[in-house]
Amino acid sequence: MAFIEIAGVDLRYGGQPGADDGAGTLALANASLTVGRNEFVSIVGPSGCGKSTMLKLISGLVRATRGGVRVAGEEVRKPLKTVGMAFQNSTLLPWRNVRDNVLLPLEIVEPYRSQPKSEMAAKRKRADDLLATVGLGDFGDRMPWQLSGGMQQRAQLCRALIHEPAILLLDEPFGALDAFTREELWDVLQNLWLHTPCTVILVTHELREAVYLSDLVHVVSPRPGRVIASNAVPIARPRTLGMTFQPDFVDLVHACRHHVSAGNAT
Amino acid sequence: MKRSTVERLAPWITTLALLMLWQLSIMAFHVESFVLPTPIEAIEQIYTNRYPLMVHGLATLGTTLLGFAFAVVFGLMLGILVGSFRLAYVSLYPILIGFNSVPKAAIIPVLVIWFGVGTVPAVIAAFLLSFFPVVVNVSTGFATIEPELLDVLRVLGATRRDMIVKIGIPRSLPFFFASLKIAITLSFVGTVIAEIIAGNNGIGNLMLIASSNFNVPLVFAALLVVGVMGVGMYAIFAALETRFTSWSVRGAGLGVEYAAGG
Numbered sequence A: 001m002a003f004i005e006i007a008g009v010d011l012r013y014g015g016q017p018g019a020d021d022g023a024g025t026l027a028l029a030n031a032s033l034t035v036g037r038n039e040f041v042s043i044v045g046p047s048g049c050g051k052s053t054m055l056k057l058i059s060g061l062v063r064a065t066r067g068g069v070r071v072a073g074e075e076v077r078k079p080l081k082t083v084g085m086a087f088q089n090s091t092l093l094p095w096r097n098v099r100d101n102v103l104l105p106l107e108i109v110e111p112y113r114s115q116p117k118s119e120m121a122a123k124r125k126r127a128d129d130l131l132a133t134v135g136l137g138d139f140g141d142r143m144p145w146q147l148s149g150g151m152q153q154r155a156q157l158c159r160a161l162i163h164e165p166a167i168l169l170l171d172e173p174f175g176a177l178d179a180f181t182r183e184e185l186w187d188v189l190q191n192l193w194l195h196t197p198c199t200v201i202l203v204t205h206e207l208r209e210a211v212y213l214s215d216l217v218h219v220v221s222p223r224p225g226r227v228i229a230s231n232a233v234p235i236a237r238p239r240t241l242g243m244t245f246q247p248d249f250v251d252l253v254h255a256c257r258h259h260v261s262a263g264n265a266t
Numbered sequence B: 001m002k003r004s005t006v007e008r009l010a011p012w013i014t015t016l017a018l019l020m021l022w023q024l025s026i027m028a029f030h031v032e033s034f035v036l037p038t039p040i041e042a043i044e045q046i047y048t049n050r051y052p053l054m055v056h057g058l059a060t061l062g063t064t065l066l067g068f069a070f071a072v073v074f075g076l077m078l079g080i081l082v083g084s085f086r087l088a089y090v091s092l093y094p095i096l097i098g099f100n101s102v103p104k105a106a107i108i109p110v111l112v113i114w115f116g117v118g119t120v121p122a123v124i125a126a127f128l129l130s131f132f133p134v135v136v137n138v139s140t141g142f143a144t145i146e147p148e149l150l151d152v153l154r155v156l157g158a159t160r161r162d163m164i165v166k167i168g169i170p171r172s173l174p175f176f177f178a179s180l181k182i183a184i185t186l187s188f189v190g191t192v193i194a195e196i197i198a199g200n201n202g203i204g205n206l207m208l209i210a211s212s213n214f215n216v217p218l219v220f221a222a223l224l225v226v227g228v229m230g231v232g233m234y235a236i237f238a239a240l241e242t243r244f245t246s247w248s249v250r251g252a253g254l255g256v257e258y259a260a261g262g
Helices: A051-059 A100-109 A117-133 A148-162 A179-197 A207-213 A241-245 A249-266 B003-029 B037-048 B050-083 B088-103 B104-116 B119-143 B149-156 B159-196 B203-213 B216-244
Strands: A003-011 A027-038 A039-042 A066-071 A084-086 A167-171 A199-204 A216-220 A225-234
Touching: A003 A051, A003 A199, A027 A051, A027 A199, A039 A051, A039 A148, A051 A084, A051 A167, A051 A199, A066 A148, A084 A148, A084 A241, A084 A249, A100 A117, A100 A148, A100 B149, A100 B159, A148 A167, A148 A179, A179 A207, A179 A241, A199 A207, A199 A241, A207 A216, A207 A241, A216 A249, A225 A249, A241 A249, A241 B003, A249 B149, B003 B037, B037 B216, B050 B088, B050 B119, B050 B203, B050 B216, B088 B119, B104 B119, B104 B159, B119 B159, B119 B203, B149 B159, B159 B203, B159 B216, B203 B216
Parallel strands: A039 A199, A039 A216, A084 A167, A167 A199
Antiparallel strands: A003 A027, A003 A066, A216 A225
16 A cells, blocks of 8 residues: 555645636646655656655645645645655754754654653664764764765654654755765665665656665656656666666666656657 | 954954044144044043943943843844734834834933933834844845745644744844844943933933033043944844854855854
C-alpha cells in the first residue's frame, strides 16, 4: 500500500485560498505520485516545475487547491510532525553551535520535548553520535559559519534525522556544492538511509544524483507540473561511485534525460 | 604604534582635537564668554559646581534610565507583536509613524497638566522618545526572518510560540541591541527637554537657571556632563551587544573593523 499518496492535485499560488477561480500561478496540474514506505525516490524536472511544491504538499506546509494528499492513509491538513526537511541553503541557526542546531527538533517534537532535563546528556550524546556518522564528530562545538558548505549540509542532514522521522524531504540539499563534495555526500546520505531506513523524497536537478540514490526516479513536466515518467533503478545497494560509469547506470541517466527533454518539448 | 593602540586612542585624540579647535577659534575671533565660553571655562565650571552637577546629573541619569527601562520593555513587546502578526503590523504601523512624527517637546506641557511639574513628565518624555527605535528594530528583526528557517520548525509541527522563542527572539537580538544604543541617547534628550520645560531638578533645570543668570559657561558644563553620561551608557550597551550577539559579528564588515563603541 502506498505510504504517501498525491492524487490528482492542482496547486495554484497567489489566488484566493480554496477558490479555484483561475487567478495566480498554476504550479501543479493534476499531479499524482505514490511512494511506498521506506522507499527512496527522486523528483527531477526543469526549474520552476513545481518539484519543491510537491515537498511542501507532503509536509503540509501548503494545501492543495484541488485534490488530496494522504500520508499513511491520513489526509494531510496541517504540518506533519514525523517529517525531517533539509534545504539547498544552509538553514542552520547562526546563533547556535552545530550540536545545538542538530538538537533543535528534539526541543519541538514529542515525546522528546516533554522529557526531563536529565535526558539532556543522553540527547547530546545522540547528536554527537549522529554527527560522527557524517564525519563531523569533532565539530559539535563549532558555530555554523566556521564550517564549509559541505559540512553545513552534513549538519543539516543530521538535524533532519535526529528525531527519527518517518519521512525525509530533501529540497536540492547538495545543489550549492561543488561536484566532489556532492559525490561525497551522496554516500553519506546513502549510508544514513541504509543504516536507519525511512521514506526519502529527494528533489534535485542532478540526474546522476537521482539515479545514484533512488529506487525510483520521477520526472516532472514543465509548469504546471505533473509526473510524466517514472524510472525504476534496479541497481543493487550499497552503490559505489564506480558504478556510475557502468553502462546500465549511464543508460538510466540517459533515459531520465530523454524524459526531461521530451517533457520540455511538449 | 600597533593598530589596536591607534584605534583605542583615536576617539580621545579626535575629542581633544575638537576641543582645541573650539578653544582656538574663540581666542582667534574674540568671542565673549556669555555668548560662547571656551571649553576650559566650561571645564572650570564643572569643577567649581561639581556638587550641584553631580546631584542634578544623577537625578537626570535616574529619570533617563527609568524612562528607558519602560521603553525597552514596551518596545520589545510591541516589536514582537508587530513583527510576528501581519495584522498587527498593518494596523499599528501607521499610528506608530504618526505618533513618532509628533514633536515630543509639544506634548510635555500637556503632561504637566496631567501629572504636574517634576520627575513624572521627564520619565514619560524619556520613554516617548526612546521606545520607537526599539519597536522598529525588533519588528524588522522579526519580519526579515528567512522563510526557510521558519519552515524548518513548521514541518516539525512547531507552535507560533516555539517559532518566536526559538527563532524570532534570538534572530532579533542584534537588531534589539542596535536599537538600545540609539534609544539610550534619545532617552537623555527626552529627560533634559522635560527638565528644561517643567523640571524642578535635573541637569535640564540647572541649565535653565544657569542661562537665565547668563552663566553660559555653566550651561556648557551641564551639556558636557549630559554628553559624557550618554557616551558612558552607550559604551555599556555596546559591550552588552558584543557579549550577547557575537554570533552576528564575524569580522570586519566592508573593511571597517568592528568597534564595540568603547
